[in-house]
Amino acid sequence: MHKFNSDGVEIAYEVAGEGPPVLLIHGFASTGRVNWWDTGWVKTLVNAGHKVITFDHRGHGASEKLYDSERYPAIAMAGDARRLLDHLGIAQADVMGYSMGARVAALLAIHHPERVRRAVFAGLASRMITGVGGSEAIANALEAPSRDDVADAGARGFRVFAEQTKSDLKALAACIRSSRVKITAEELGRINVPVLVVAGEKDDVAGDVETLVKAIPGSRGVTLPGRNHMNAVGDRGYKVAVLAFLKGGADA
Template identity: 80%
Template sequence: MHKFNSAGVEIAYEEAGEGFPILLIHGFASTGRVNWWDTGWVKTLTEAARRVITFDHRGHGESEKLYDPALYAAAEMAEDARRLLDHLGVAQADVMGYSMGARVAAFFTLAHPGRVRRAVFAGLASRMITGVGGAEAIARALEAPSREEVADPGAKAFRIFAEQTKSDREALAACIRSSRDRITADALAAIRVPVLVVAGEKDDVAGDVDTLVNAIPGARGVTLPGRNHMNAVGDRTYKQAVLDFLT
Protein backbone atom coordinates (compact mmCIF):
# COMPACT_ATOMS: atom_id res chain seq x y z
CA MET A 1 0.00 0.00 0.00
CA HIS A 2 0.97 3.63 -0.50
CA LYS A 3 0.63 6.31 2.17
CA PHE A 4 0.25 10.07 2.17
CA ASN A 5 -0.06 12.84 4.73
CA SER A 6 -3.62 14.11 5.12
CA ALA A 7 -3.22 17.29 7.19
CA GLY A 8 -1.02 15.46 9.67
CA VAL A 9 -2.73 12.03 9.54
CA GLU A 10 -1.09 9.18 7.63
CA ILE A 11 -3.60 7.60 5.26
CA ALA A 12 -2.98 4.34 3.37
CA TYR A 13 -4.37 3.82 -0.12
CA GLU A 14 -4.23 1.54 -3.16
CA GLU A 15 -4.98 1.87 -6.87
CA ALA A 16 -5.80 -0.50 -9.70
CA GLY A 17 -6.82 -0.23 -13.34
CA GLU A 18 -7.01 2.59 -15.85
CA GLY A 19 -9.83 4.85 -16.99
CA PHE A 20 -12.10 7.39 -15.37
CA PRO A 21 -11.42 7.21 -11.61
CA ILE A 22 -13.80 5.95 -8.97
CA LEU A 23 -13.06 6.47 -5.28
CA LEU A 24 -14.37 3.71 -2.99
CA ILE A 25 -14.98 4.58 0.68
CA HIS A 26 -15.29 1.65 3.09
CA GLY A 27 -17.51 1.16 6.12
CA PHE A 28 -16.89 1.22 9.87
CA ALA A 29 -14.46 -1.39 11.24
CA SER A 30 -13.66 -2.53 7.71
CA THR A 31 -10.76 -1.66 5.39
CA GLY A 32 -10.36 -0.86 1.73
CA ARG A 33 -9.18 -4.43 1.18
CA VAL A 34 -12.01 -6.13 3.07
CA ASN A 35 -14.79 -3.91 1.76
CA TRP A 36 -13.78 -3.58 -1.88
CA TRP A 37 -11.02 -5.97 -2.93
CA ASP A 38 -12.15 -9.13 -1.13
CA THR A 39 -15.75 -8.70 -2.33
CA GLY A 40 -14.73 -8.52 -5.99
CA TRP A 41 -15.58 -4.85 -6.46
CA VAL A 42 -12.11 -3.81 -7.62
CA LYS A 43 -12.04 -6.65 -10.15
CA THR A 44 -15.53 -5.76 -11.39
CA LEU A 45 -14.67 -2.08 -11.85
CA THR A 46 -11.24 -2.54 -13.40
CA GLU A 47 -12.77 -4.96 -15.90
CA ALA A 48 -15.21 -2.17 -16.71
CA ALA A 49 -12.23 0.04 -17.64
CA ARG A 50 -12.15 2.12 -14.48
CA ARG A 51 -9.28 3.44 -12.39
CA VAL A 52 -10.15 2.29 -8.86
CA ILE A 53 -8.87 4.09 -5.77
CA THR A 54 -9.40 2.63 -2.29
CA PHE A 55 -8.10 3.82 1.08
CA ASP A 56 -8.26 3.00 4.76
CA HIS A 57 -10.05 5.55 6.93
CA ARG A 58 -8.12 7.14 9.76
CA GLY A 59 -8.18 4.66 12.65
CA HIS A 60 -8.66 1.72 10.28
CA GLY A 61 -6.48 -0.79 8.46
CA GLU A 62 -3.02 0.50 7.61
CA SER A 63 -3.85 4.16 8.27
CA GLU A 64 -2.81 6.03 11.38
CA LYS A 65 -4.67 5.19 14.61
CA LEU A 66 -6.16 8.11 16.55
CA TYR A 67 -7.79 7.87 19.97
CA ASP A 68 -9.59 11.20 20.33
CA PRO A 69 -13.25 11.03 19.17
CA ALA A 70 -13.04 14.68 18.10
CA LEU A 71 -10.72 13.62 15.27
CA TYR A 72 -13.34 11.38 13.64
CA ALA A 73 -16.03 13.80 12.51
CA ALA A 74 -17.53 12.56 9.25
CA ALA A 75 -16.84 15.90 7.57
CA GLU A 76 -13.13 15.62 8.44
CA MET A 77 -13.02 12.03 7.18
CA ALA A 78 -14.49 13.36 3.94
CA GLU A 79 -11.57 15.78 3.77
CA ASP A 80 -9.20 12.78 3.90
CA ALA A 81 -10.92 11.61 0.71
CA ARG A 82 -10.59 15.03 -0.89
CA ARG A 83 -6.92 15.30 0.08
CA LEU A 84 -6.29 11.85 -1.41
CA LEU A 85 -7.69 12.98 -4.76
CA ASP A 86 -5.53 16.12 -4.48
CA HIS A 87 -2.49 13.96 -3.75
CA LEU A 88 -3.18 11.82 -6.82
CA GLY A 89 -3.93 14.80 -9.05
CA VAL A 90 -7.51 13.67 -9.66
CA ALA A 91 -9.75 16.63 -10.45
CA GLN A 92 -13.03 14.69 -10.58
CA ALA A 93 -14.13 11.13 -9.83
CA ASP A 94 -17.14 8.96 -9.25
CA VAL A 95 -17.51 8.23 -5.54
CA MET A 96 -19.05 5.19 -3.83
CA GLY A 97 -19.31 4.63 -0.09
CA TYR A 98 -20.71 1.76 1.95
CA SER A 99 -22.34 2.23 5.40
CA MET A 100 -20.19 4.79 7.26
CA GLY A 101 -18.45 5.27 3.94
CA ALA A 102 -21.76 6.35 2.39
CA ARG A 103 -22.09 9.04 5.06
CA VAL A 104 -18.54 10.19 4.36
CA ALA A 105 -19.27 10.14 0.62
CA ALA A 106 -22.34 12.31 1.18
CA PHE A 107 -20.34 14.85 3.21
CA PHE A 108 -17.71 14.84 0.46
CA THR A 109 -20.32 15.39 -2.25
CA LEU A 110 -21.92 18.26 -0.35
CA ALA A 111 -18.60 19.96 0.42
CA HIS A 112 -16.98 19.46 -3.00
CA PRO A 113 -19.69 18.97 -5.63
CA GLY A 114 -17.33 19.84 -8.47
CA ARG A 115 -15.09 16.92 -7.56
CA VAL A 116 -17.88 14.33 -7.89
CA ARG A 117 -19.33 13.21 -11.23
CA ARG A 118 -21.68 10.56 -9.82
CA ALA A 119 -22.19 9.24 -6.29
CA VAL A 120 -23.35 5.90 -4.88
CA PHE A 121 -24.57 5.76 -1.28
CA ALA A 122 -24.84 2.11 -0.28
CA GLY A 123 -25.51 0.36 3.04
CA LEU A 124 -26.95 3.58 4.49
CA ALA A 125 -30.30 4.98 3.39
CA SER A 126 -32.96 6.68 5.55
CA ARG A 127 -30.73 6.42 8.62
CA MET A 128 -28.34 8.86 7.00
CA ILE A 129 -31.07 11.36 7.92
CA THR A 130 -32.61 9.89 11.08
CA GLY A 131 -29.43 8.51 12.63
CA VAL A 132 -28.37 4.94 13.31
CA GLY A 133 -28.09 4.92 17.10
CA GLY A 134 -26.25 2.50 19.34
CA ALA A 135 -22.85 4.17 19.01
CA GLU A 136 -22.04 4.04 22.72
CA ALA A 137 -23.09 0.40 22.97
CA ILE A 138 -20.79 -0.46 20.07
CA ALA A 139 -17.94 1.53 21.59
CA ARG A 140 -18.32 -0.30 24.92
CA ALA A 141 -18.45 -3.63 23.10
CA LEU A 142 -15.20 -2.79 21.33
CA GLU A 143 -13.59 -1.83 24.63
CA ALA A 144 -14.79 -4.89 26.57
CA PRO A 145 -12.05 -7.30 27.71
CA SER A 146 -13.70 -10.12 25.75
CA ARG A 147 -16.61 -10.60 23.36
CA GLU A 148 -18.30 -12.95 25.86
CA GLU A 149 -18.95 -9.93 28.08
CA VAL A 150 -20.99 -8.18 25.37
CA ALA A 151 -24.73 -8.77 25.77
CA ASP A 152 -26.09 -6.49 23.03
CA PRO A 153 -26.28 -8.68 19.86
CA GLY A 154 -25.90 -5.77 17.45
CA ALA A 155 -22.88 -4.37 19.27
CA LYS A 156 -21.41 -7.84 19.57
CA ALA A 157 -21.59 -8.28 15.79
CA PHE A 158 -19.40 -5.21 15.35
CA ARG A 159 -16.99 -6.52 18.01
CA ILE A 160 -16.69 -9.83 16.15
CA PHE A 161 -16.19 -8.05 12.82
CA ALA A 162 -13.48 -5.83 14.34
CA GLU A 163 -11.68 -8.92 15.60
CA GLN A 164 -11.95 -10.57 12.18
CA THR A 165 -10.38 -7.53 10.51
CA LYS A 166 -7.68 -7.42 13.23
CA SER A 167 -8.59 -3.81 13.93
CA ASP A 168 -7.38 -1.49 16.67
CA ARG A 169 -10.54 -1.64 18.79
CA GLU A 170 -9.64 1.40 20.88
CA ALA A 171 -9.32 3.54 17.75
CA LEU A 172 -12.62 2.18 16.43
CA ALA A 173 -14.36 3.02 19.72
CA ALA A 174 -13.18 6.61 19.35
CA CYS A 175 -14.39 6.66 15.74
CA ILE A 176 -17.89 5.32 16.42
CA ARG A 177 -18.41 7.90 19.17
CA SER A 178 -17.98 10.72 16.66
CA SER A 179 -18.52 9.65 13.04
CA ARG A 180 -22.30 9.15 12.91
CA ASP A 181 -23.23 12.75 12.16
CA ARG A 182 -26.69 13.04 10.65
CA ILE A 183 -27.37 14.92 7.44
CA THR A 184 -30.70 16.72 7.23
CA ALA A 185 -33.07 16.21 4.32
CA ASP A 186 -32.78 19.94 3.60
CA ALA A 187 -29.01 19.64 3.28
CA LEU A 188 -29.28 16.59 1.03
CA ALA A 189 -31.68 18.50 -1.22
CA ALA A 190 -28.72 20.64 -2.29
CA ILE A 191 -27.03 17.69 -4.03
CA ARG A 192 -27.12 18.14 -7.79
CA VAL A 193 -24.95 15.29 -9.04
CA PRO A 194 -26.59 11.98 -10.03
CA VAL A 195 -26.97 9.69 -7.00
CA LEU A 196 -27.74 5.99 -6.64
CA VAL A 197 -28.92 4.66 -3.25
CA VAL A 198 -28.54 0.92 -2.54
CA ALA A 199 -29.40 -1.10 0.55
CA GLY A 200 -30.49 -4.59 1.48
CA GLU A 201 -34.16 -5.34 2.07
CA LYS A 202 -33.33 -6.63 5.57
CA ASP A 203 -30.74 -3.99 6.43
CA ASP A 204 -31.88 -2.44 9.72
CA VAL A 205 -28.69 -0.38 9.92
CA ALA A 206 -29.32 1.32 6.58
CA GLY A 207 -33.05 1.93 6.86
CA ASP A 208 -35.33 2.25 3.85
CA VAL A 209 -34.08 3.35 0.45
CA ASP A 210 -37.06 5.47 -0.62
CA THR A 211 -36.70 8.05 2.16
CA LEU A 212 -33.16 8.94 1.10
CA VAL A 213 -34.01 8.82 -2.61
CA ASN A 214 -36.88 11.25 -2.05
CA ALA A 215 -34.56 13.66 -0.22
CA ILE A 216 -32.06 13.94 -3.10
CA PRO A 217 -33.24 15.50 -6.37
CA GLY A 218 -33.20 12.98 -9.21
CA ALA A 219 -31.74 10.15 -7.13
CA ARG A 220 -32.40 6.52 -8.01
CA GLY A 221 -32.80 3.65 -5.58
CA VAL A 222 -32.24 -0.11 -5.51
CA THR A 223 -33.37 -2.44 -2.72
CA LEU A 224 -31.57 -5.80 -2.66
CA PRO A 225 -34.02 -8.67 -1.96
CA GLY A 226 -33.18 -10.75 1.11
CA ARG A 227 -29.91 -8.94 1.84
CA ASN A 228 -28.83 -7.49 5.19
CA HIS A 229 -26.09 -5.06 6.19
CA MET A 230 -23.30 -7.60 6.18
CA ASN A 231 -24.04 -9.61 3.04
CA ALA A 232 -25.27 -6.87 0.69
CA VAL A 233 -21.84 -5.44 -0.10
CA GLY A 234 -20.80 -8.17 -2.55
CA ASP A 235 -24.25 -8.71 -4.05
CA ARG A 236 -24.37 -9.22 -7.84
CA THR A 237 -27.50 -7.10 -8.25
CA TYR A 238 -25.77 -4.26 -6.39
CA LYS A 239 -22.75 -4.50 -8.68
CA GLN A 240 -24.82 -4.56 -11.85
CA ALA A 241 -26.91 -1.60 -10.67
CA VAL A 242 -23.75 0.42 -10.09
CA LEU A 243 -22.27 -0.50 -13.47
CA ASP A 244 -25.50 0.53 -15.19
CA PHE A 245 -25.62 3.77 -13.19
CA LEU A 246 -22.03 4.72 -13.93
CA THR A 247 -22.48 4.22 -17.66
Protein backbone atom coordinates in the same frame (compact mmCIF):
# COMPACT_ATOMS: atom_id res chain seq x y z
CA MET B 1 0.07 -0.01 -0.22
CA HIS B 2 0.90 3.70 -0.48
CA LYS B 3 0.52 6.41 2.16
CA PHE B 4 0.07 10.17 2.15
CA ASN B 5 -0.30 12.95 4.70
CA SER B 6 -3.87 14.20 5.03
CA ASP B 7 -3.71 17.34 7.15
CA GLY B 8 -1.39 15.62 9.61
CA VAL B 9 -2.96 12.14 9.48
CA GLU B 10 -1.26 9.31 7.59
CA ILE B 11 -3.74 7.66 5.23
CA ALA B 12 -3.06 4.38 3.40
CA TYR B 13 -4.42 3.85 -0.10
CA GLU B 14 -4.23 1.64 -3.19
CA VAL B 15 -4.85 2.25 -6.89
CA ALA B 16 -5.70 -0.33 -9.55
CA GLY B 17 -6.56 -0.15 -13.25
CA GLU B 18 -6.74 2.64 -15.78
CA GLY B 19 -9.61 4.79 -17.00
CA PRO B 20 -12.22 7.07 -15.43
CA PRO B 21 -11.51 7.17 -11.68
CA VAL B 22 -13.77 5.65 -9.03
CA LEU B 23 -13.11 6.39 -5.36
CA LEU B 24 -14.40 3.69 -2.99
CA ILE B 25 -15.05 4.56 0.67
CA HIS B 26 -15.38 1.66 3.11
CA GLY B 27 -17.57 1.20 6.16
CA PHE B 28 -16.92 1.28 9.89
CA ALA B 29 -14.53 -1.39 11.26
CA SER B 30 -13.75 -2.52 7.73
CA THR B 31 -10.84 -1.64 5.42
CA GLY B 32 -10.40 -0.88 1.75
CA ARG B 33 -9.27 -4.45 1.22
CA VAL B 34 -12.10 -6.13 3.13
CA ASN B 35 -14.88 -3.91 1.79
CA TRP B 36 -13.83 -3.59 -1.84
CA TRP B 37 -11.09 -6.02 -2.87
CA ASP B 38 -12.27 -9.16 -1.07
CA THR B 39 -15.85 -8.67 -2.35
CA GLY B 40 -14.74 -8.48 -5.99
CA TRP B 41 -15.60 -4.81 -6.43
CA VAL B 42 -12.13 -3.69 -7.50
CA LYS B 43 -11.85 -6.47 -10.07
CA THR B 44 -15.35 -5.71 -11.39
CA LEU B 45 -14.65 -2.00 -11.82
CA VAL B 46 -11.16 -2.49 -13.29
CA ASN B 47 -12.60 -4.97 -15.81
CA ALA B 48 -15.21 -2.33 -16.70
CA GLY B 49 -12.43 0.09 -17.60
CA HIS B 50 -12.03 2.17 -14.45
CA LYS B 51 -9.14 3.35 -12.34
CA VAL B 52 -10.13 2.28 -8.81
CA ILE B 53 -8.90 4.04 -5.67
CA THR B 54 -9.43 2.52 -2.23
CA PHE B 55 -8.16 3.78 1.11
CA ASP B 56 -8.35 3.02 4.81
CA HIS B 57 -10.14 5.58 6.95
CA ARG B 58 -8.22 7.20 9.78
CA GLY B 59 -8.18 4.72 12.65
CA HIS B 60 -8.72 1.79 10.28
CA GLY B 61 -6.55 -0.75 8.48
CA ALA B 62 -3.06 0.55 7.64
CA SER B 63 -3.91 4.20 8.26
CA GLU B 64 -2.85 6.11 11.36
CA LYS B 65 -4.63 5.23 14.60
CA LEU B 66 -6.06 8.10 16.63
CA TYR B 67 -7.56 7.72 20.09
CA ASP B 68 -9.37 11.03 20.55
CA SER B 69 -12.99 10.91 19.37
CA GLU B 70 -12.76 14.56 18.33
CA ARG B 71 -10.43 13.47 15.50
CA TYR B 72 -13.16 11.38 13.85
CA PRO B 73 -16.00 13.61 12.67
CA ALA B 74 -17.41 12.35 9.37
CA ILE B 75 -16.60 15.71 7.76
CA ALA B 76 -12.91 15.15 8.61
CA MET B 77 -13.08 11.77 6.89
CA ALA B 78 -14.62 13.46 3.85
CA GLY B 79 -11.64 15.79 3.98
CA ASP B 80 -9.31 12.80 3.85
CA ALA B 81 -11.12 11.59 0.72
CA ARG B 82 -10.86 15.00 -0.93
CA ARG B 83 -7.18 15.33 -0.10
CA LEU B 84 -6.54 11.86 -1.53
CA LEU B 85 -7.98 13.03 -4.83
CA ASP B 86 -5.73 16.11 -4.57
CA HIS B 87 -2.72 13.90 -3.83
CA LEU B 88 -3.42 11.77 -6.92
CA GLY B 89 -4.09 14.79 -9.13
CA ILE B 90 -7.69 13.75 -9.78
CA ALA B 91 -10.00 16.70 -10.34
CA GLN B 92 -13.23 14.69 -10.34
CA ALA B 93 -14.19 11.07 -9.69
CA ASP B 94 -17.16 8.79 -9.32
CA VAL B 95 -17.53 8.10 -5.60
CA MET B 96 -19.10 5.10 -3.86
CA GLY B 97 -19.39 4.64 -0.12
CA TYR B 98 -20.76 1.77 1.94
CA SER B 99 -22.38 2.26 5.37
CA MET B 100 -20.23 4.84 7.20
CA GLY B 101 -18.53 5.35 3.86
CA ALA B 102 -21.86 6.37 2.34
CA ARG B 103 -22.18 9.14 4.93
CA VAL B 104 -18.65 10.29 4.11
CA ALA B 105 -19.43 10.18 0.38
CA ALA B 106 -22.58 12.25 0.94
CA LEU B 107 -20.63 14.91 2.83
CA LEU B 108 -18.07 14.98 0.04
CA ALA B 109 -20.86 15.52 -2.50
CA ILE B 110 -22.48 18.23 -0.37
CA HIS B 111 -19.35 20.22 0.46
CA HIS B 112 -17.21 19.53 -2.61
CA PRO B 113 -19.65 18.81 -5.45
CA GLU B 114 -17.10 19.79 -8.08
CA ARG B 115 -15.02 16.72 -7.10
CA VAL B 116 -17.85 14.22 -7.57
CA ARG B 117 -19.12 13.13 -11.00
CA ARG B 118 -21.62 10.55 -9.76
CA ALA B 119 -22.21 9.15 -6.28
CA VAL B 120 -23.40 5.81 -4.92
CA PHE B 121 -24.63 5.69 -1.33
CA ALA B 122 -24.90 2.03 -0.28
CA GLY B 123 -25.57 0.32 3.03
CA LEU B 124 -26.99 3.53 4.50
CA ALA B 125 -30.34 4.90 3.34
CA SER B 126 -33.05 6.53 5.49
CA ARG B 127 -30.87 6.25 8.58
CA MET B 128 -28.46 8.70 7.01
CA ILE B 129 -31.19 11.21 7.93
CA THR B 130 -32.76 9.70 11.04
CA GLY B 131 -29.58 8.35 12.59
CA VAL B 132 -28.42 4.82 13.32
CA GLY B 133 -28.06 4.92 17.09
CA GLY B 134 -26.20 2.55 19.39
CA SER B 135 -22.84 4.29 19.10
CA GLU B 136 -22.03 4.20 22.81
CA ALA B 137 -23.05 0.54 23.10
CA ILE B 138 -20.74 -0.32 20.20
CA ALA B 139 -17.89 1.72 21.69
CA ASN B 140 -18.35 -0.05 25.02
CA ALA B 141 -18.36 -3.41 23.26
CA LEU B 142 -15.11 -2.56 21.50
CA GLU B 143 -13.54 -1.55 24.82
CA ALA B 144 -14.76 -4.61 26.73
CA PRO B 145 -12.11 -7.09 27.94
CA SER B 146 -13.50 -9.70 25.53
CA ARG B 147 -16.46 -10.30 23.25
CA ASP B 148 -17.89 -12.63 25.91
CA ASP B 149 -18.38 -9.59 28.17
CA VAL B 150 -20.73 -7.93 25.65
CA ALA B 151 -24.43 -8.59 26.30
CA ASP B 152 -25.85 -6.40 23.51
CA ALA B 153 -26.14 -8.68 20.45
CA GLY B 154 -25.85 -5.89 17.88
CA ALA B 155 -22.84 -4.31 19.56
CA ARG B 156 -21.24 -7.73 19.98
CA GLY B 157 -21.58 -8.24 16.22
CA PHE B 158 -19.49 -5.13 15.61
CA ARG B 159 -16.89 -6.40 18.10
CA VAL B 160 -16.68 -9.74 16.30
CA PHE B 161 -16.35 -8.04 12.90
CA ALA B 162 -13.67 -5.68 14.20
CA GLU B 163 -11.68 -8.63 15.50
CA GLN B 164 -12.07 -10.40 12.15
CA THR B 165 -10.62 -7.38 10.35
CA LYS B 166 -7.77 -7.25 12.92
CA SER B 167 -8.71 -3.69 13.81
CA ASP B 168 -7.42 -1.47 16.59
CA LEU B 169 -10.41 -1.67 18.93
CA LYS B 170 -9.51 1.43 20.92
CA ALA B 171 -9.25 3.54 17.75
CA LEU B 172 -12.59 2.22 16.50
CA ALA B 173 -14.27 3.06 19.81
CA ALA B 174 -13.07 6.64 19.45
CA CYS B 175 -14.31 6.71 15.85
CA ILE B 176 -17.83 5.42 16.52
CA ARG B 177 -18.36 8.00 19.25
CA SER B 178 -17.95 10.81 16.70
CA SER B 179 -18.61 9.63 13.15
CA ARG B 180 -22.35 8.86 13.14
CA VAL B 181 -23.55 12.38 12.44
CA LYS B 182 -27.03 12.80 10.95
CA ILE B 183 -27.34 14.60 7.62
CA THR B 184 -30.51 16.63 7.25
CA ALA B 185 -32.90 16.26 4.34
CA GLU B 186 -32.24 19.93 3.58
CA GLU B 187 -28.50 19.30 3.25
CA LEU B 188 -29.08 16.23 1.09
CA GLY B 189 -31.43 18.28 -1.07
CA ARG B 190 -28.47 20.43 -2.08
CA ILE B 191 -26.68 17.53 -3.76
CA ASN B 192 -26.57 18.34 -7.46
CA VAL B 193 -24.79 15.28 -8.89
CA PRO B 194 -26.45 12.03 -10.02
CA VAL B 195 -26.95 9.68 -7.06
CA LEU B 196 -27.77 5.98 -6.74
CA VAL B 197 -28.97 4.66 -3.36
CA VAL B 198 -28.57 0.93 -2.66
CA ALA B 199 -29.44 -1.14 0.41
CA GLY B 200 -30.50 -4.64 1.29
CA GLU B 201 -34.17 -5.39 1.86
CA LYS B 202 -33.37 -6.71 5.35
CA ASP B 203 -30.76 -4.09 6.25
CA ASP B 204 -31.96 -2.59 9.53
CA VAL B 205 -28.77 -0.51 9.81
CA ALA B 206 -29.38 1.22 6.47
CA GLY B 207 -33.11 1.79 6.73
CA ASP B 208 -35.36 2.14 3.69
CA VAL B 209 -34.10 3.31 0.32
CA GLU B 210 -37.13 5.36 -0.72
CA THR B 211 -36.83 7.93 2.08
CA LEU B 212 -33.29 8.86 1.05
CA VAL B 213 -34.20 8.89 -2.64
CA LYS B 214 -37.00 11.36 -1.93
CA ALA B 215 -34.55 13.66 -0.15
CA ILE B 216 -32.05 13.83 -3.04
CA PRO B 217 -33.38 15.43 -6.24
CA GLY B 218 -33.17 13.16 -9.27
CA SER B 219 -31.66 10.23 -7.39
CA ARG B 220 -32.49 6.58 -8.03
CA GLY B 221 -32.85 3.67 -5.63
CA VAL B 222 -32.25 -0.07 -5.65
CA THR B 223 -33.37 -2.46 -2.90
CA LEU B 224 -31.57 -5.80 -2.91
CA PRO B 225 -34.01 -8.67 -2.21
CA GLY B 226 -33.22 -10.76 0.86
CA ARG B 227 -29.94 -8.98 1.63
CA ASN B 228 -28.86 -7.57 4.98
CA HIS B 229 -26.13 -5.14 6.02
CA MET B 230 -23.33 -7.69 5.91
CA ASN B 231 -24.10 -9.66 2.77
CA ALA B 232 -25.38 -6.88 0.50
CA VAL B 233 -21.94 -5.46 -0.21
CA GLY B 234 -20.87 -8.25 -2.58
CA ASP B 235 -24.30 -8.76 -4.17
CA ARG B 236 -24.30 -9.29 -7.94
CA GLY B 237 -27.40 -7.14 -8.41
CA TYR B 238 -25.67 -4.30 -6.57
CA LYS B 239 -22.71 -4.52 -8.97
CA VAL B 240 -24.91 -4.66 -12.06
CA ALA B 241 -26.85 -1.58 -10.91
CA VAL B 242 -23.70 0.40 -10.18
CA LEU B 243 -22.03 -0.45 -13.50
CA ALA B 244 -25.13 0.71 -15.37
CA PHE B 245 -25.31 3.87 -13.27
CA LEU B 246 -21.66 4.77 -13.84
CA LYS B 247 -22.18 4.40 -17.57
CA GLY B 248 -25.07 6.83 -17.35
CA GLY B 249 -27.62 4.23 -18.31
CA ALA B 250 -31.31 4.89 -17.87
CA ASP B 251 -31.81 1.69 -15.89
CA ALA B 252 -29.89 1.23 -12.67
